[in-house]
Amino acid sequence: LGWDTAMSPKITGELLRQLRQAMRNCKYFSEPIQAYIIPSGDAHQSEYIAPCDCRREFICGFNGSAGTAIVTEQHAAMWTDGRYFLQASQQMDNNWTLMKMGLKETPSQEDWLISVLPENSKVGVDPWIIAADQWKNMSKALISAGHSLVAVQDNLIDAVWTDRPERPSTQLRTLGLEYTGMSWQDKIVTLRAKMTERKISWFVATALDEIAWLFNLRGADIEYNPVFFAYTIVGMNTIRLFVDLKRLADPALRDHLQLGSPSKPELSIQTFPYESVYTELQAICAALGPKDKVWICDKASCALTQVIPKAHRTPIPYTPLCLSKAVKNATEIQGMKMAHIKDAVALCELFAWLEKEIPKGNVTEISAADKAEELRSQQKDFVGLSFPTISSVGPNGAIIHYRPLPETNRTLTMNEVYLIDSGAQYVDGTTDVTRTMHFGTPSAFEKECFTYVLKGHIAVSAAIFPNGTKGHLLDSFARAALWESGLDYLHGTGHGVGCFLNVHEGPCGISYKTFADEPLEAGMIVSDEPGYYEDGSFGIRLENVVLVVPAKPKYNYRNRGSLTFDPLTLVPIQIKMMNTELLTQKERDWVNEYHRKCREVIGAELERQGRKEALEWLIRETQPIV
């Protein structure tokens, strides 16, 4: 993500004065607080957030995706990571100290607080936007130094944010069985079966994508993520949905949820205002039997988690909805395949158009991204982008989270590498694809690096591995070729992808960083995206979305069964960028088979849609290599 605003810092003196006044105002708590923590994020611990939840940006000016601000009587400091050092330093004024995470000399938030606070201080935080596990760590550290962490129910930023946007309440979209493959009623039955198996009486869902998936509903409350603000509490006989009740007026929606006319009483949905989740959960907990247990994700908000008495609370790293959602059913897989075919059509058109237009010198990172969006929007059931397009030329490609802005916008030329990482939401599925191209003659080094990245991509995509293998065990396969030449990339290799849902989803992925990931299973969908970034020069990334499928190797040790990946993304990989001498015969065969499939599947669709130039481009780009 980049930054949209002008590069001049936000003036925050008056805002900080007001916030500090609120910190001393006993309207909010019994005693003044000496520090206030403003994390990124919303009450659902979403990765992308709505404008009304951009409180950290509001108070300090920095609008990157990751960062925590802390304000004390004397100081204001903001912690962010290496991706954002430059951006944060430009967006924040002198009232703020930038805390560069990952540098040795940078104190942790806990250590810094302990070093600046007077004895016996109170540190406040909104318990809705801090996760239960983060609260626990921060609280422990503060207590051990004689301070305390206190939950401030009224958000103090909201108290000083006079023109804070409304919480979005977009129209809800119902998804029929033709898209979901499973009714929400059946999903509830499956969930309850898992609850019964583990002797759980209640389940509290707080993640927005899990709630959207459960009810086969989609919203547009958060850009790029088709979700809506809601909570759900499921018991063995009741289903409570907490959502802005105005959204439920639509008769089709009421019908979908069988509001007022449930098929069975235990499948009757009781609806409540979004804000009442706290008091309802309190009421439920007050009536718990001595053996009743409540499931809640350990990443849920501290506020909701602490409503559940500890003796009844069963925190879990991944909820049953998260696990069920990750394993796509046949209908969802079919939808994802269709979405990827449409997406490939748009990209083939884009690349054919770029090839023609770049020599004229009029295409920029932004106009190329806009063109990609325009072409995608022509495809059936297009809803929007699945994340901001990364469209980057030359050195901009080496900035992993780059997003083109007027100030940084470069023109695409015949002399530089072009990297485009983009994706869309279609009603039938979500896409995420990266291609790296050269429209002139790439250098030997660019080709060499591209080829190592390709070798890594193939090593993962073609890997056969036992059922039950966790994704992190595959991460090194993506790096071996780069490592052999002393190269590497400093990000993970893959993430889970939702089906017309969030482009990043748990609980599986392919990364050296995660050991808490769940084993890969047939039906899961992840990305395979190794890269190489030469600072100040170029960036290479090669990303397909791949489906986990059963493999049938020669043997079947201990009847465990094997898995492999089937690429859903079917967009040619530029042969011009390959040094084919560095490829093994097996790798060449993989490229040729992949291109054969691109030609067959996408070619047919291009033909059907009558997109002749793109079809010609596809045929040209999928010639077998020898």
Next chain:
Amino acid sequence: LGWDTAMSPKITGELLRQLRQAMRNCKYFSEPIQAYIIPSGDAHQSEYIAPCDCRREFICGFNGSAGTAIVTEQHAAMWTDGRYFLQASQQMDNNWTLMKMGLKETPSQEDWLISVLPENSKVGVDPWIIAADQWKNMSKALISAGHSLVAVQDNLIDAVWTDRPERPSTQLRTLGLEYTGMSWQDKIVTLRAKMTERKISWFVATALDEIAWLFNLRGADIEYNPVFFAYTIVGMNTIRLFVDLKRLADPALRDHLQLGSPSKPELSIQTFPYESVYTELQAICAALGPKDKVWICDKASCALTQVIPKAHRTPIPYTPLCLSKAVKNATEIQGMKMAHIKDAVALCELFAWLEKEIPKGNVTEISAADKAEELRSQQKDFVGLSFPTISSVGPNGAIIHYRPLPETNRTLTMNEVYLIDSGAQYVDGTTDVTRTMHFGTPSAFEKECFTYVLKGHIAVSAAIFPNGTKGHLLDSFARAALWESGLDYLHGTGHGVGCFLNVHEGPCGISYKTFADEPLEAGMIVSDEPGYYEDGSFGIRLENVVLVVPAKPKYNYRNRGSLTFDPLTLVPIQIKMMNTELLTQKERDWVNEYHRKCREVIGAELERQGRKEALEWLIRETQPIV
């Protein structure tokens, strides 16, 4: 490990009666205890233990390396893992219930205790033989169910074990600089520098190999492990060594430790009886300043850990000695190389001898192991074996922890695969090598599996990877070829190896199971030992000890530097077992280069030692493959 005793179970009725009497006897504690836990292990959490510490074996009869017994008023149960189900069921009488760990229906020790204990029970354990982290988990579970875990200072097994062996107190051996490369005084200075850096006032060493390494001393208290029973506490100005004082009479030893005549006062060693570590640590802790911190490994005994007040205790997963010991210095590396050359000489002789003797039909698993030991013992500075030799024919090879016993002993033939995993302690180094051979004509399947294992072995051995990479990220390289054919092995790929010390040592290794391993560094020494086991038929394992060395690939991303492995083990890998068509050219080159090095280095030594037949065998076995 196998079992040595006859297969009839130990009769334990009377012993259990006596133990239960002790559990009710208030001589040991203020109130009777309702259950008593008997873990494997000694007060130093050693992997191999001395006979006097085999308490779990004494009480139940089961003598495998892993298992925990728990005795209540009514029940006696013993938990062990899949390797030992058969053995344990044969060694234990009807008084005992075998708890098969890893099976779904088997309760954990905590759950079982909670299900059988009367309300408000006291569960006893010897705090010296339970690690601090295990105590914590068990105590938490029991408290949450209304019971409590109590530390019983007098071991109740010892109370009923009338003919318990004495704790060994073997002669100590001093190692000069020509073996260690660093005086113990310099090791102390290095340790104190790390303590200063982390603001630590005291360090408590409890691991026997760390203490042996620190003082450049070796003992023979535990079979296969050249260690001695001791504790050490190092402060900024004092060094306290706790050891049976009778061992310190030898003038050479006193000279080595500079007892009574230290070069500097802060390098003066104060000696104390082994048993007084508890009271001495108490005295030290009583005099701690408010900011004094004490380092102790989180795997140290609960007894010693809890002496240190929580506010002063800094538990660490790996001690600074463990980390220093793992990175071998130039002298140690040279010693390890020499030890591996001698070891290879012995093995070449063994294989030449087997080739000649097997057709006569007189060689068994046991006699082959004995011959290997005899040949090793002829080499300079041989001390003993580094672990019990695994010498296994045909189906016995599929039992990963097999050890030949008279009841299981098979004859080596021309028709079955032979696997020998063996190693020795020499004064200059420790070895551990596995070779799998066929003395007739291997089947196509045996060759196929062997070749996949070889491919995995080479993939790890030849891997180039960035500095700072943890060993677990390399584990999948060893499996990729097996996985591709639907095969696998259910153990890790490698472990750290000591230098004339324990054959298994932390903190690094190559395993999918460990995520707490420390990054690999140049100078570390690990094993590379993938395998394949076809139950009831054959076992294959291919193990070299390898040294981590800097690599110099073409590029150097972010100046991180790269590493690779250099094999220390130089014993031919049987070409007859390879299906060379399954090898890539790179893999064939690796095999030829490895065999060239075997011939060059071991050939020269065989020549020097005048071992003609072995030399001829070596020349024959190291012909290049094409």
